[in-house]
Structures are given as structure tokens and as C-alpha cells.
Amino acid sequence: MTPDKRVTITDIARLAGVSVGAVSFALNDRPGVSDETRKRILAIAHDLQWQPSSAARALVGSRAGVIGLAVNRPARTLGTEAFFTDLIAGIQSGLSSTHVGMHLRLVASIDEEIALYRRWHSAHQVDGVIVIDPREDDPRLQALSQMGAKAVVVGSHPSAEGSAPTVWIDDAQAAHTLFDYLVALGHQRIAYITGPAEFEHTTLRAGVLHQLDPRGIHTETIITDFSSERAADATRRLLSRSERPTAIVYDNDVMAVAGLRVTQEMGIGVPEALSLASFDDSVIAGLVRPSLTCLTRDTFELGETATKLLLTQIDSPEPLSSTSGPTPRLTVRESTGAAR
Amino acid sequence: MTPDKRVTITDIARLAGVSVGAVSFALNDRPGVSDETRKRILAIAHDLQWQPSSAARALVGSRAGVIGLAVNRPARTLGTEAFFTDLIAGIQSGLSSTHVGMHLRLVASIDEEIALYRRWHSAHQVDGVIVIDPREDDPRLQALSQMGAKAVVVGSHPSAEGSAPTVWIDDAQAAHTLFDYLVALGHQRIAYITGPAEFEHTTLRAGVLHQLDPRGIHTETIITDFSSERAADATRRLLSRSERPTAIVYDNDVMAVAGLRVTQEMGIGVPEALSLASFDDSVIAGLVRPSLTCLTRDTFELGETATKLLLTQIDSPEPLSSTSGPTPRLTVRESTGAAR
DNA sequence: CATGGCAACTAAAACGATCTAGTACGGTGA
């Protein structure tokens, strides 16, 4: 409970016998002070354990030292998908060598998300944001560029010229890798159980799947809400038909595990009678039995790359261009096999 | 890219024909303006879509409008445990009706964590923090109270008088619930696979288990690093003995799933030959086969309660007292049964 | 020797709020 008065650049200035302006120059590596004075000032700052006041800095319009992440999912289901935690961990890793912080906020709708960006930006609370789950003609990106906020998108293809740069994962190629593998295994009836259609990657993956139709493959996409219950329902329905699919692909691993449980409850052998695969990997996918064949997308690295891109975007006046993130690899485990 | 100038209380003052001081009074519900003027000012503020500058507010020493959470785990393993995501989701839910933000930061050590708290506090970046994974004589709590920072602890028992309030889960009782149930099922050899000993809950749970010794129960605690690999190793070792345990309890569900896989690879029937249980629940625990008996601790609600406590702690000058959080319930699923 | 230019500084405004001290005005009581 010691008052523990803040040490400010005024204190440093007094001790060094110079003006606060000089101290500011010295601390920010700006010309305007001699090397000798700079060294002296830095030494004093270090001795006093001076910490910049981010509030004051944000007030004068320089850096807030914070980036923002808004997540548009119901709070209760956040923990379900490994994607977010991995992404957040990656972001943190991207920030680890800096003193930049991360603001996290859950929102319930796109409008709320935009309002949040407005608040963050106009209150100078964050220097930039990472936007996830891009949509077509995304109103968030329009709002962000209109208010002049820095942003980096995490998405499935490069962004249009002039808009916020994207770190993208070649989702089309990834989908090809997985579906082509199943076809090569001899599967002729493939179902894809996915999340809501407003997510870009959903339609993209479904598109790749349906390109197989002309080759005589029976394909089908079932839309759910990402929940394990809906995934189980859909699986049960598919497997109750007279003409069952021989392979089912899930959008994430929680749904895949739910599907796996249904096969066991129905006594359908995996992978002998049915192959299962997921577009998302996690520790669990390797631990269930049979372990699940997955596309391993390094979400961690994705977050790290996006963060570094955002940090340089914040420092640079002109908009950067998109980069491609880590390429997903196919991790074949026990849940897939040749079609019977 | 429109400049989109900030609207400040000065703008409001000009339009309302009063001083900025009056506007500040009006906006903060303070006496000093007539009701009529207050209404006019509020209306104008609303029309202009005024947002307070948190930077300016933080600078004058009132609220930063942000709370902080530091997580001391390696980034790559963050996603493994559902605990964090659930806690974070709960915190978010506790903040949802406010405009308070959350700062998240991963740290690599206790010292780094303390340094972070120092920085946050002296830079006025956060109004308070939520401290997790309390230890005995926790240096973090000493540091926090010494610098006069507000904090709330999430832990397993009420905190000492005068220190930061704790939202605690009665871990001892929870452990009793689980272990006593196993004993009632007839289990005589019970093993507990847990994480590092510096976590308070680890020793607490192990303590409860070993209280069974006098009753003729064979108990054993094996310490790991929370990883699925170590958990699998430990399980394999236990099950390779001539005198196997008849029940194994894991500290979290990822370890439990890893253990379950080992039983399957070794051809040991669960629950006929061996019962498995976990101290932590998640969606996955209910989806694997056999589904896992777990202590269901509402981590979400825990985070929510802690957040609300912190928010009122921030507003109140005197330290609040600890509250007990949601009581864990035993969720019996398929992985436990009577000892053979 | 006057002039200009440069380096190394200083002084002070600015950012957007909060908060304290002060003022103007109307009403009340003696």
C-alpha cells in the first residue's frame, strides 16, 4: 500500500539537468541531443526504473502499445474450438519480444464488432486489430478503412488491393489435398459436415468438394452450427441411409470426435466401413481411438505471422501486401483407409 | 481514410454553450449542473456519438477501463487445457455489459509476471488484475499489494485477511466427492496422475487422496507436466505392474483421454477392469468412448464471478472479502464402474 | 566582420479528460 509515486520524464529531466523535451528525444532515439547526454539520460531512466505512461502516449496520438482482437462467437462455445486458443497463443508469441499488449473482447454480432472497433479507434485504445473470419464484402473491413484504423486479416485468400493485408492460408489447396486423398483411397460417396455458410472457408471447401461431382463422386455438404450435437445428428442421419457415405469430413475436430462416437454407437467400423477426417487438428485428435486423420494447420504460426505483420503495418505509413501463412499438411492417422 | 476527427467534451461544451467542466459533471452524473442542462448535454453527447478517451481518463488517474490477465504457461500448450479458454470466456461474460476491456498476456515465469504487473500498474494500463494458479506465500500477491494494485485471485481456498480477495472453489470437498465415490465403488488401489507440485490444487487433491490410506486404500500420486505424453507414460507404467490400480484419476481431461488410449492399446477394459476419471470436464470428455466421469467445475462461471468481484473491488476503496465460487459436481459417465 | 547554418538544447502548446477553487446570482433571515 506504499503510495509508490510514478517516476516521470520530469524526474529524469530534473536529475539530468536538462529539459523534458531533451529527455523525450533521448528516450525515443530521436536526434536533438548529444550522444553523451543521451547516455546519461538513459542511465538515469534505467536507475529510476522509469516506465512510459501509455496513457499519456496514447493521448498525444502516438502509440497505445496495444493491439485488439474481437471474437464473434458465443462465450460458452469459445473453449470448444482449439482454433481460437491456438491463434491467441500465436499472437502472444508474436508480441512476446515487445511490450505491446493484447486486448481481447467477445462480441455477439458484426454490428457490435464494428462498434467496438469504433470505440477502440476513437478512444486510441489500440493501434490496430486482427480481423478473423472474413466474409464476402466484409462490412468490418469497410468500416475499419473508413475510420483509418490499421488492421490485418486472417483469412483464406489474399485481400483486394488497397484494403487491409491478409495472412492467408491456401484453403482451396488444403481442401484439395484432403479430398483428393480420399478419392485416391477409392471413396465414391463423400459427405462434408461444416459450419454456417457465412464463413468464407465453408463455401470454399464445399466448392472444392463439389468439383469432384463430374468425376462421378457423390458429394454432399451439411451445414451445422459447429456444435457437437448438430454434428452427431448429421452423422446419424447420414449413416442411417440405405446408401451411406464411405467417408465423412468434419470442419473441426470436436465435430469429428462427436461423429466418431456416433459410429461406435452404431457399430460401424472406422476405418474399415467408414473413413473420418477433420479440417482441424488438435491434441485430442491424436488421442482418441481410432485417432483422426486431419489437416494440420499451424494456427499458432498463423497468429504469430499476423501479429508481426500488424506490428510492421502499424509502424509503416503505406499499406502492406498480403502474405501467405503456413501451408496445411495432411496428417494421416487411423481414421481413414481404403474404401471397401 | 477519412480523418474522422474525434469528438471531445470540448465540442459538446461549445454546442451546449457551457464550459467543459459542466460537461464533465453532466456526463459523470456528478452534482454541479441543473437537471435541465444535464439532459441537454447528454442529448448532444449522444447525437455526436461521443466516446470518452480512455487515454485521457487514465492520465488523470481515474479509470483505464481495462483489467489484466497474465497466464504463466508456455504458449504452445495454452490450447491444450480447456480451463483457460473457459476462464477467459467467463471473464468476457462478466465484462460484457460494461465497456471495460481485457488485457491478456502470456508470461514465462513468475518474475516476468510480477514485472508485467509493475508495468501495467505504473503505466496506468489496467485498473486491476485477475491472478490465477496461486501458490503458497505467493510473491505476486505481495508485489501487487505492495504497489497498491487491485487484484482478485482465483484459487482453491479463501485468501488471508487483508490480502487480495479470492474466488475459491472448494477443491478439498470436490476431491472428496470424487475419491469417496471411487472407494464406494469398491476400489482399493487408486492412482492420481497430476501436474507439477507448485500448484496449490495439486498438493491439496493429493492430500485428500492420501487421507484414504488409513482406511486400507492403496493410494499413489504421480507428478507430470500436464502433457498428454507424460500422462500416457505414467498410465502405461501403472498398468504394467503386477498389482495394477483399479482406478486412475487425472488432473485434466486431455491427460485422461491420453490414459484412455493407453488402456485401449493394452486391451484393458474400461470400466470393467479399470475405472478412469478426470478432475476437469470439457466437451471432449463426453464424446470419447467410453465417455469420461469428471468433476464438472464451472470454470466459465468462476471467471464471471471473479470479474464481477474485481470490478466492484476496483470501485470500492476498502478490500472486499473472498467468496466461494461454483461447487464442482460429479458427472458420472461411462468410464467408472464397480471394482471387479 | 556580418551572415548563415548547424547542433544541442529549451519553452511551451497540445492531447482530452477530471477536479479544485472561484464567481455570479438569487433567496433567506435578522
Add this chain to the structure above:
DNA sequence: TCACCGTACTAGATCGTTTTAGTTGCCATG
């Protein structure tokens, strides 16, 4: 009538920085 009080305000200091516009003193140049 005068002192006094309360209400509704205003003016201006304050927080800790950054940044702009000077101000020195020194040196080189014509």
C-alpha cells in the same frame, strides 16, 4: 439593508508525454 448560504456554473490547473517553434552558442564562409 446587509451578511450569509446554496446552486449552477466557469476558469484553469493537472496528469505525462510528444512535438513544434524558438533560442542559444559555435563554426565556417564569403
